[in-house]
Amino acid sequence: MRNSKAAEEIISVGIDIGTSTTKLVISRFSLMNMAGTSHVPRIEIIDKEVIYESPIFRTPLLSATEIDMNEVEKLVVSQYEKAGISAEEIKTGAVIITGETATKSNAQEMIHHLSDHAGEFLVATAGPDLEGIIAAKGSGAHAYSEEFNKTIANIDIGGGTANTAVYRNGELLGTCTLHIGGKLIEMRDDRIQYISPALENVCSRLGVSLEIGSLYAELDSKKITDYMASVIARMLRKELTDADKDLLLGHEPSWEGNIDTIMFSGGVSECIYKLEKNDEEARAMYGDIGMLLASSLTGSTDLSEWQWLAPNETVRATVLGAGTQTTEISGVTIQVDTDVLPLKNLPVYNIDFTNDFEHGMQKLPALIEEGVQIFDPNREGQNFALYLSDVPLIGFRDIQRLARTIVEAAQKKPVPRQPLVIVLERDLAKALGQTINTQYKEQSAVCVDQIRVEHGDYLDIGRLLQSGVVPVVVKTLAFH
Amino acid sequence: MDLDPTLVEKVTKLVLSKLEEPTSNEPSTEEQEVKIWNHQTASPEATTISSSAKEENVDGNVAFSPFPTEGRTVKRVKEPAESSDHGHPHKKHNVKQEEAPSDELKELMSKTPARIGVGRVGPRPKTNTWLKFRYDHAAAVDAVSGEVTGSILDSLKLFTVQTKVTDNDIYIRRPDYGRRLSDEAKKLIKETCKFQPEVQIIVSDGLSSKAVEENVEDVYLSLEQSLNSLGFDVGTPFYIEKGRVAVMDDVGELLQPRVVILLIGERPGLVSAESLSAYMCYEPRHGTIEADRMVVSNIHSGGIPPVEAGAYLGSVVEKIMKYEASGVSLVQKEQ
Incomplete structure (x- = not known):
């Protein structure tokens, strides 16, 4: 549905390069001023309309360890053409590389190449926690938790990994990633062609001997997928055994409290819910244990202790999340040096004023220096964003002091005149940015507010839109 | 009272x-x-x-x-x-x-x-x-019913003039008096103020003296910085006691600025008694219709921070100057 009253429309794209499949989604966001006429405008995304969904492609690989970059780029370009849009029209979006694909030798190169060439502000994202978060937003789990005040775990199982994100009331409680997926064992012509090294210990413990080239026996594989389903159940209960931890990728479950409801998304959930219309062939062609794993999940008594909820999206949850749920809109009263935008991948350094301005001012210079040491230890000029939180309501004279202190402290950075990127929790960005512009003309600065970030997040800031706001993508990695 | x-x-x-x-x-x-x-x-x-x-x-x-x-x-x-x-x-x-x-x-x-x-x-x-x-x-x-103390006006170097209102009771009962400057005020303004500036800032207590006391300093200084950095020629500011919004028409007639910004105390409510509004108008004169005025309201510690409001008002003035219109006329020209 298009809203005729929208002030502005922007095109967003999401690209998901997964272990087994690659897909793309293009959507149109409508922005509108939601504040009353006598108030300072507040621009919000009021509508998101998916205008193009690509078919599900097999992820092009050059070898077991290398992604075929040319093929991926060709694929993306061909889909843009089909959708009738050009890369220049794309104002925001994210490309995410997920599951085992993220471990390929040229994964980094691939994602940054696409981020630079497939749109002017396409954010590169990766990492198992972020995958889980984005999938939970695309599947509808996040929205459900917000609407019904429930604790829900979204388990996105693709070819290589199962990424879990737990939400309550719209708030992220924690994440966990397991080495569980449909493509950990692959077959061709009834013979086993590939076994993921992650399964080695599991096989020997279950007394299953699988060898490459040997005849595929469903019974043996079923033992493995049944085990996987039970590990997922123990993960949800936060009762992973030491043996289970062979399948753990990264940290243990990081949420507090119990889960009410579970939702499965990803390729394996497609085998359960069959939401894709033309995917019958695709499923057959997978030649892996995806179907088997799906039947182990549905048959598991362990997993039946939770309420199951069908996802809005299965295999497309992550791409939809990346394309429609990653972009935020800044406040209107901001001050940005348009020449330096877009800015990508800035680590966020939080300076907490704890509502005490004088105290905050005292420690500010030392903290900025500390930020340089953390994010740019070799003094190569890696920039970072300052996030000023819990700043009390300050007046004009204090804004002047704040500007001076920050600009002076920033002179000690390896590249002194690097653009200053400041994110404020309080609605003070315009006043601060304007003061820096007026008092220190040679200092370029980007000051934005009304964006929620945390220490350790990564921040991408797009170009100024007509409405006077900037699109911002915050990549939360703050889960330990 | x-x-x-x-x-x-x-x-x-x-x-x-x-x-x-x-x-x-x-x-x-x-x-x-x-x-x-x-x-x-x-x-x-x-x-x-x-x-x-x-x-x-x-x-x-x-x-x-x-x-x-x-x-x-x-x-x-x-x-x-x-x-x-x-x-x-x-x-x-x-x-x-x-x-x-x-x-x-x-x-x-x-x-x-x-x-x-x-x-x-x-x-x-x-x-x-x-x-x-x-x-x-x-x-x-x-x-x-309160009055703005002199110290805040002195620190911002604002001189004070009166409307035709003589006391608080009249102010409440005769809004039309609050919309016109007294004869002495007109004389003083003519003598003291720069004629035909691009932007004229005026301050009035309106219905909340508290709003002016709490917020006007930060709004004013931030707005002044913003207008200066945008390169506007700013006139001599002053304070109008017991004014109403349309008193800006009198000021427009006298000084003929391009834009008038009036920082005025809002009618107090039970959530905040110290909310300030900034009314803006392109070339206000006698007979200016209300649709041509525009306002940024809710300026106080619980609304838009005063210092941020001042910085924002500068960009609103910039837009008014660009389109040579304000209020509904501005919206129409923008489309």
Whole structure:
């Protein structure tokens, strides 16, 4: 549905390069001023309309360890053409590389190449926690938790990994990633062609001997997928055994409290819910244990202790999340040096004023220096964003002091005149940015507010839109 | 209007001390019972408490000064310490009655400064809620009748002129007087102010002197910085006592600026008595229609921060100058 009253429309794209499949989604966001006429405008995304969904492609690989970059780029370009849009029209979006694909030798190169060439502000994202978060937003789990005040775990199982994100009331409680997926064992012509090294210990413990080239026996594989389903159940209960931890990728479950409801998304959930219309062939062609794993999940008594909820999206949850749920809109009263935008991948350094301005001012210079040491230890000029939180309501004279202190402290950075990127929790960005512009003309600065970030997040800031706001993508990695 | 504040305080204290006296001292009053419905729980049960429990709520909670400055937070009734509990067997009911609100209600309460979820006793609000209401109402009345102190105007180098209003009563009853400058004012403005500047800033107390005292310094300094950095020629600012929004038309006639910005106190409400508005108009003259004025309202500590508002107003002026229009005409030209 298009809203005729929208002030502005922007095109967003999401690209998901997964272990087994690659897909793309293009959507149109409508922005509108939601504040009353006598108030300072507040621009919000009021509508998101998916205008193009690509078919599900097999992820092009050059070898077991290398992604075929040319093929991926060709694929993306061909889909843009089909959708009738050009890369220049794309104002925001994210490309995410997920599951085992993220471990390929040229994964980094691939994602940054696409981020630079497939749109002017396409954010590169990766990492198992972020995958889980984005999938939970695309599947509808996040929205459900917000609407019904429930604790829900979204388990996105693709070819290589199962990424879990737990939400309550719209708030992220924690994440966990397991080495569980449909493509950990692959077959061709009834013979086993590939076994993921992650399964080695599991096989020997279950007394299953699988060898490459040997005849595929469903019974043996079923033992493995049944085990996987039970590990997922123990993960949800936060009762992973030491043996289970062979399948753990990264940290243990990081949420507090119990889960009410579970939702499965990803390729394996497609085998359960069959939401894709033309995917019958695709499923057959997978030649892996995806179907088997799906039947182990549905048959598991362990997993039946939770309420199951069908996802809005299965295999497309992550791409939809990346394309429609990653972009935020800044406040209107901001001050940005348009020449330096877009800015990508800035680590966020939080300076907490704890509502005490004088105290905050005292420690500010030392903290900025500390930020340089953390994010740019070799003094190569890696920039970072300052996030000023819990700043009390300050007046004009204090804004002047704040500007001076920050600009002076920033002179000690390896590249002194690097653009200053400041994110404020309080609605003070315009006043601060304007003061820096007026008092220190040679200092370029980007000051934005009304964006929620945390220490350790990564921040991408797009170009100024007509409405006077900037699109911002915050990549939360703050889960330990 | 002319109530003696010390007298008011004296009387109130008298009433309260009366309330604080133990009921037993009062001759021959029967213990009245009050039923309390707790609307925050699903339980339809009403608890019955004796009249002396009412004092419990009042006791120790009435503070005349200073009242919490963050007027938005609803002060919850605090239970007196356990030790003061002796001899009040009904106390247990009272504890139950103070159950914390549910998560859903808390969320709703966090989203609005309106007085929701504050409970009630029988058909009336709780004492604290009622006192808070009276306090906020009194603050609103004070804001309307108060005067802006000279020091803030001096520090911003604003000289003062009058409208045709002679006293507060007339100001309320004759809005048209507040829209016209006095003859002395016109003379002084002509003598003192720069003629035909691009931007003319004026300040007026309007319906809230408190709004000007609390916010005008930061808005003004930030706006001045913003206009200077945008390269606008700013006229000589001044303060108009007891003005209304349309007084800017008189100023427009006299000085003929391109844009007038009037920083004026808003009609106080029960959430904030110190909210400031910035009215802007392109070439205001006698006969300017209201649709051509535009406003940024809600400038105070709980709305848009004053210093941020000043910075933002600069960009609004920039737009007005670019399109040579304000208000509805500006919106039409922008499309």
